[in-house]
Amino acid sequence: MWFPRLASDRVLRARLVDGPFAITLKSNNTERIYCLNETAEGLGLTRGMSFADARAFCPDLISQPARPDLDARFLAMLRRWATRYCPWVGRDGEDGLVLDVTGSTHLWGGEAEMLADIQDRAMRAGLTLRLGCAGTRGAAWAFAHFGTREEALTDLPVTALRLDETMVTALQRLGLRSIGDLADVARAPLTRRFGPDLLLRLDQAMGHIPEPVTPESEPPSFATRMSLPEPVGLTEDVMGLTARLLSPLCDTLNRHEMGARRLTLTLRRVDQGSQQVELRLAAPMRDPQRILPLFERGVSEVDAGFGIDQIRLEATQVEPLPVQQIGNAQTSPDQLNDLITRIGTRIGLENIQRFLPADSHIPERSFAIAPAAFSTPDSAWSCLRPRPLRLFSPEPIAGHSAEPPARFRWRRMSLTTGRATGPERIAPEWWLPNDAWRSGVRDYWRIETREGRRLWLYHTPQNPGWFVQGEFA
Amino acid sequence: MRVDIHTIFPLRRARVHEVYGPSSMSFAAMAAAGACLWIRESWHSDTITPQGLLPIFDPARLLLARPKDQTDALAVAEEVLKDGALPFVVIEITRPLNLREGRRLQLAAKAGGSTGLCIIPEGMGSNAAETRWHAAPIFDTQSEDSTLMRWEIKKNKSGTCGAWNVRWDQKTRRVHVVSPVGERPGSARTSG
Numbered sequence A: 001m002w003f004p005r006l007a008s009d010r011v012l013r014a015r016l017v018d019g020p021f022a023i024t025l026k027s028n029n030t031e032r033i034y035c036l037n038e039t040a041e042g043l044g045l046t047r048g049m050s051f052a053d054a055r056a057f058c059p060d061l062i063s064q065p066a067r068p069d070l071d072a073r074f075l076a077m078l079r080r081w082a083t084r085y086c087p088w089v090g091r092d093g094e095d096g097l098v099l100d101v102t103g104s105t106h107l108w109g110g111e112a113e114m115l116a117d118i119q120d121r122a123m124r125a126g127l128t129l130r131l132g133c134a135g136t137r138g139a140a141w142a143f144a145h146f147g148t149r150e151e152a153l154t155d156l157p158v159t160a161l162r163l164d165e166t167m168v169t170a171l172q173r174l175g176l177r178s179i180g181d182l183a184d185v186a187r188a189p190l191t192r193r194f195g196p197d198l199l200l201r202l203d204q205a206m207g208h209i210p211e212p213v214t215p216e217s218e219p220p221s222f223a224t225r226m227s228l229p230e231p232v233g234l235t236e237d238v239m240g241l242t243a244r245l246l247s248p249l250c251d252t253l254n255r256h257e258m259g260a261r262r263l264t265l266t267l268r269r270v271d272q273g274s275q276q277v278e279l280r281l282a283a284p285m286r287d288p289q290r291i292l293p294l295f296e297r298g299v300s301e302v303d304a305g306f307g308i309d310q311i312r313l314e315a316t317q318v319e320p321l322p323v324q325q326i327g328n329a330q331t332s333p334d335q336l337n338d339l340i341t342r343i344g345t346r347i348g349l350e351n352i353q354r355f356l357p358a359d360s361h362i363p364e365r366s367f368a369i370a371p372a373a374f375s376t377p378d379s380a381w382s383c384l385r386p387r388p389l390r391l392f393s394p395e396p397i398a399g400h401s402a403e404p405p406a407r408f409r410w411r412r413m414s415l416t417t418g419r420a421t422g423p424e425r426i427a428p429e430w431w432l433p434n435d436a437w438r439s440g441v442r443d444y445w446r447i448e449t450r451e452g453r454r455l456w457l458y459h460t461p462q463n464p465g466w467f468v469q470g471e472f473a
Numbered sequence B: 001m002r003v004d005i006h007t008i009f010p011l012r013r014a015r016v017h018e019v020y021g022p023s024s025m026s027f028a029a030m031a032a033a034g035a036c037l038w039i040r041e042s043w044h045s046d047t048i049t050p051q052g053l054l055p056i057f058d059p060a061r062l063l064l065a066r067p068k069d070q071t072d073a074l075a076v077a078e079e080v081l082k083d084g085a086l087p088f089v090v091i092e093i094t095r096p097l098n099l100r101e102g103r104r105l106q107l108a109a110k111a112g113g114s115t116g117l118c119i120i121p122e123g124m125g126s127n128a129a130e131t132r133w134h135a136a137p138i139f140d141t142q143s144e145d146s147t148l149m150r151w152e153i154k155k156n157k158s159g160t161c162g163a164w165n166v167r168w169d170q171k172t173r174r175v176h177v178v179s180p181v182g183e184r185p186g187s188a189r190t191s192g
Helices: A006-014 A038-042 A051-057 A068-082 A111-124 A137-146 A165-173 A179-184 A187-194 A196-206 A235-255 A288-300 A332-347 B024-032 B070-083 B099-112 B187-191
Strands: A021-027 A030-036 A062-065 A089-092 A096-099 A223-232 A258-269 A274-285 A308-320 A352-357 A367-371 A390-397 A407-410 A413-426 A442-449 A454-459 A466-471 B016-020 B036-039 B062-065 B088-092 B115-119 B131-137 B149-156 B162-169 B174-177
Touching (some): A068 A089, A096 A137, A179 A196, A223 A235, A258 A288, A332 B070, B016 B024, B024 B149
Antiparallel strands (some): A021 A030, A223 A308, A258 A308, A413 A442, A442 A454
């Protein structure tokens, strides 16, 4: 199966465009046409043409930038759809699928009927599809890309053998235009001249060398559900059901060496309403005994109404969690992670934070605060000069000269400077916009007052003023 | 009779203590000096800086919890104290604890074996606290040491009260008592 216009078909399925339409991709600093629809092709536009040229040819061209990631996802979806014809479906390049239909054509009443069905469904879905059906994968590719049903494989051009362009040109110079020509030539000189690749492709197309179709495995689904004959409403019953759902889910996770990071428990009530209990874990986990108590808080808040008759548990976010040897190793990280999860269900997992070092001289940017569950501790701290323990937003005080004031009032306290250490000049980071640092460079002073308080003051020489920014408590 | 500070500090384990005064944050950091959870309501605009913490202990061992109000803060504190996975919990209190809340924290600490320390505004102490401290910085006329503080124990359920002038020694990472109360400048004034 070859989708010659996969990218543009994907976009056009969502928005209807009557006229010429093209998808552009920026490469080497030029917008080039990546994919276009039939009308545009009829107007003489081709792929790889620069977008500016195309606009000159055809002023009413509608365009959209390419999204190769979405195209790949779309193809994956199509691959899943194609498993309705046979179980053995693999991807072929960026815009093709390959199906091993051996033994499943009779289910559709024969090969021709099956192809017609595929073609029909693709057309209804708005997709341009070219099909090739042959005994080998190489031949099917050749028919899909170059041939019509009536031709023989030997009549197709050598390009149909999935060769690179230089090789095709060289073959055509030798007068070997079709596959049939190539098959008649003595093999040894061909290998000597072109390497083993050419004959490999030829043999694959002819069926002398097998070429298997590699089906893609379905991504495992980490979800379980249960329908109940009679609705339940008690918290203990729901917890019991959760326990019964949790153990097969954890078995699946165990088989794939995965751990759940986020779990959603959906409870459907008899009146069709549904409620969700979401559980976010501080670390990937797959131990039902440890996960179950964490659901208690969420389940106790659920309003059961007239009863719950369907329950579904899904691990919406999973992370690899390799099997570990159980030994005398410390269990402390596990215990801490459990604790973080438990607190996280109450105040939100992102509200449990830790400090991470950041590379900056600006005091308030010299560290970052990150959620503890999504970061690892880092001890690469460097601090050349003493920094205050407490940092607040600058509070202005009276002061005029460049030297720290001998007496000042701060937070309704009258303070006398006993010892001043400084200045330490810190310049703003001009490459980052920061309103607080608009006033220019700052000269920081460490002030020990006779009253005891040790403060961190700064003076802004470019914009005279004194401020208190921190306290060495 | 003078009490030796080392009978009281480090703070008694599996109990909840209280501290107030301008240096209470330093006191809390020095009392924890290791793995610790610092519970601080999210509306506080000032921050603890890891660089300021660096002379006292490695900031990587500190976890911060930012609950939205004190009810959540106390719930988190109780949970963590009861669990015992973290040996030390600092709770910043913004309204006075009632008898029930104070007692629940104390029971949780006893169950889990963790130590709790509430940073309280002055005069908001709870009856259940094991000890209550006042910590204030004092000006050091002799040396350029910026960690000289006066610690005074105002309430002690299992011992007597006392006052000390202390400083943090960065190399050994422990508290050093400087000299007897009353013989240092500044201390006489603050204690009087």
